[in-house]
Amino acid sequence: MSEPILELRGINKSFGPVHVLHDIDLVVNPGEVTALVGDNGAGKSTLVKCIAGIHPTDSGEVLFNGQPVQIRGPRDAADLGIEVVYQDLALADNLDIVQNMFLGRERTKAGLLDETDMEQAARKTLASLSVRTVKSVRTQVSSLSGGQRQTVAIAKAVLWNSKVVLLDEPTAALGVAQTRQVLDLVRRLAEQGLGVVLISHNMNDVFEVADRIACLYLGRMAAVVSSKEVTHGQVVELITAGRSGDLGIARPEAATI
Amino acid sequence: MTGPTSGTRPDEIRRHNRTALLRRLHVDGPSTRASLAAELGLNRSTIKALVDGLAEAGVVAERVPALRSGAGRPSLLVLPQPQAAVVIAIDVRVEHVAMGFVGLGGEILGRDSWNLHRTRDPGEVITHIVESARLMADDLDADAVGVGVSVPGVVRRADGHVHEAPNLHWTDVALGKRLEAVLKLPVQVGNDAELGALAEHVRGAAQASSDMVYISADVGVGGGVILSGQPLRGTGGYVGELGHMVVNPRGNRCYCGCDGCWETEVGEPALCRALGLPDDAPRGTVVAALRALDDPSVLDEFAGWLALGLANIVNVLGPELVVLGDLYTALPDAVVDSVSTAVQRRSLVSRAVGGTQVVTSPLGRDAKLVGAAELAFEPVLETL
Ligand SMILES: Nc1ncnc2c1ncn2[C@@H]1O[C@H](COP(=O)(O)OP(=O)(O)OP(=O)(O)O)[C@@H](O)[C@H]1O
Numbered sequence A: 001m002s003e004p005i006l007e008l009r010g011i012n013k014s015f016g017p018v019h020v021l022h023d024i025d026l027v028v029n030p031g032e033v034t035a036l037v038g039d040n041g042a043g044k045s046t047l048v049k050c051i052a053g054i055h056p057t058d059s060g061e062v063l064f065n066g067q068p069v070q071i072r073g074p075r076d077a078a079d080l081g082i083e084v085v086y087q088d089l090a091l092a093d094n095l096d097i098v099q100n101m102f103l104g105r106e107r108t109k110a111g112l113l114d115e116t117d118m119e120q121a122a123r124k125t126l127a128s129l130s131v132r133t134v135k136s137v138r139t140q141v142s143s144l145s146g147g148q149r150q151t152v153a154i155a156k157a158v159l160w161n162s163k164v165v166l167l168d169e170p171t172a173a174l175g176v177a178q179t180r181q182v183l184d185l186v187r188r189l190a191e192q193g194l195g196v197v198l199i200s201h202n203m204n205d206v207f208e209v210a211d212r213i214a215c216l217y218l219g220r221m222a223a224v225v226s227s228k229e230v231t232h233g234q235v236v237e238l239i240t241a242g243r244s245g246d247l248g249i250a251r252p253e254a255a256t257i
Numbered sequence B: 001m002t003g004p005t006s007g008t009r010p011d012e013i014r015r016h017n018r019t020a021l022l023r024r025l026h027v028d029g030p031s032t033r034a035s036l037a038a039e040l041g042l043n044r045s046t047i048k049a050l051v052d053g054l055a056e057a058g059v060v061a062e063r064v065p066a067l068r069s070g071a072g073r074p075s076l077l078v079l080p081q082p083q084a085a086v087v088i089a090i091d092v093r094v095e096h097v098a099m100g101f102v103g104l105g106g107e108i109l110g111r112d113s114w115n116l117h118r119t120r121d122p123g124e125v126i127t128h129i130v131e132s133a134r135l136m137a138d139d140l141d142a143d144a145v146g147v148g149v150s151v152p153g154v155v156r157r158a159d160g161h162v163h164e165a166p167n168l169h170w171t172d173v174a175l176g177k178r179l180e181a182v183l184k185l186p187v188q189v190g191n192d193a194e195l196g197a198l199a200e201h202v203r204g205a206a207q208a209s210s211d212m213v214y215i216s217a218d219v220g221v222g223g224g225v226i227l228s229g230q231p232l233r234g235t236g237g238y239v240g241e242l243g244h245m246v247v248n249p250r251g252n253r254c255y256c257g258c259d260g261c262w263e264t265e266v267g268e269p270a271l272c273r274a275l276g277l278p279d280d281a282p283r284g285t286v287v288a289a290l291r292a293l294d295d296p297s298v299l300d301e302f303a304g305w306l307a308l309g310l311a312n313i314v315n316v317l318g319p320e321l322v323v324l325g326d327l328y329t330a331l332p333d334a335v336v337d338s339v340s341t342a343v344q345r346r347s348l349v350s351r352a353v354g355g356t357q358v359v360t361s362p363l364g365r366d367a368k369l370v371g372a373a374e375l376a377f378e379p380v381l382e383t384l
């Protein structure tokens, strides 16, 4: 039986007087795509930033591989094997692909960067994903298309042998075909055994790629459902009303911020 | 390579040589004019004429190789141009459909895939394929020239009619005809394991083997066979149901009507049970469980059945190589090694040939997609 790779228990987070996340429980299983959905302001990005160590949580527990962990910053998250891909600020524009893939963790040989090694590893990683990217891994990121940039950002997770990848609206700025391409890559990452959390507002995309759907409503986890067992309509209801039939929060009207 | 017979007209000889050269570039990638001449047994002036013609048509490009070996004028490197011929490859699996636009030379130029969770209705699958094809064609600015489709079922090769694809719950689907009507392109449909074998033969573990068997598990189990370099096909093309070889008369009932088919012992649900997972666990979950396996002995029984079936197959078909594909590529090395050893010990054919090798596919999950692309390319290379 496979254990969850990442587990959140009772996470709370406030910004000053604003209570944004209420007692969030969430399990991320290896090999599954878990979609995280919710209306604007529901708390999706905040939750991802709490996991990534960008925001400290007020209370609650994070378990990685069954062990309680403290994630105090992006470095801690990366060390555990958690990679985060954001909508836009995923890469540094003024650097090339290799530099981006190694940013903050340059390989060193006797204290110096080993450029040849890094270049080879970057090239090998991109080839292993068999996606068409660019002619040279020395291309400046600023000259890549949106889809290529997200591919490079996601490839970092493979290069660093990450266990969990969190993607916060990775396709929001992309056209339809590029979106499909990135989602296909996301699906293939999961099929290699990684735990994937994908934030998206597009229900079609969610159903086409996700195994499970976690629905946030006003900062509360309304329900986590199997994408095989629910309809679009049910998920939309969970997002907009916190409840759909037997699913969801018992008294959503009592849920206030 | 069979040479043109005497009495052949010069343009037929040129056509034949052009196809041979294209196939060589498509399969093995960029080559120098000198090595093309040597490998195809043609003189340098013939190669020059062929390459010039192809370059003029935009099918290949030439450039000076980056790394020079030795002194003197370097032989020009001939590169196939992916955009010169693009095919659509479609891999219909039990839980997903994967699709790609594949260029001359085999590069995957664009991809799409989607869950088949809610519906496997053939009409809806076809509609989605057509939508995706339009999207990708626009995005890549590519006009596809052919289509190859892999289906986990019994397929009539002549017209791509799917008789039965039990795990998809498809019966008598005129997939080839229906796709041709909407895509307005030649469509070829093949059994998934047969196309996996083709992919391994052209681009994977079996490039140097002319007698090989490809076995794969994607929910069910299928096999593709290449003997003397040619795919083995029965009447109408119906061969490959190796998963329904009965190995355990006291075993579980199979949907095909028999008891104890090999598939019931070595299919994805059987592997899930051995790992303590639900029968229908997502693929990634199964892969993750195999990666994290502390105690490979939980797979002993599974590995025993795998070896038993493979020993039968090796005795009957006499391949030099068995390639395990798809889900089996995630099996721990120790398990594959033990299966390989058991097959060599039990199969007298294996012993006679000095040990049939059992290896996992380097193409992994993409084998059938790659095979579907090669199926589509076969007629294309002759007319380009
Ligand atoms: N740094 C911050 N300081 C104060 N309030 C914040 C901060 N970040 C987020 N919030 C508030 O927290 C709530 C949740 O925001 P969050 O960005 O997590 O929502 P979201 O679900 O990602 O929405 P969207 O779909 O629009 O991206 C909002 O009310 C937002 O205004």
Ligand SMILES: [Mg+2]
Pocket (backbone or CB within 6 Å): A044, A045, A046, A168
């Ligand atoms: Mg957000």
Ligand SMILES: [Zn+2]
Pocket (backbone or CB within 6 Å): B243, B244, B254, B255, B256, B257, B258, B261, B263
């Ligand atoms: Zn059977």
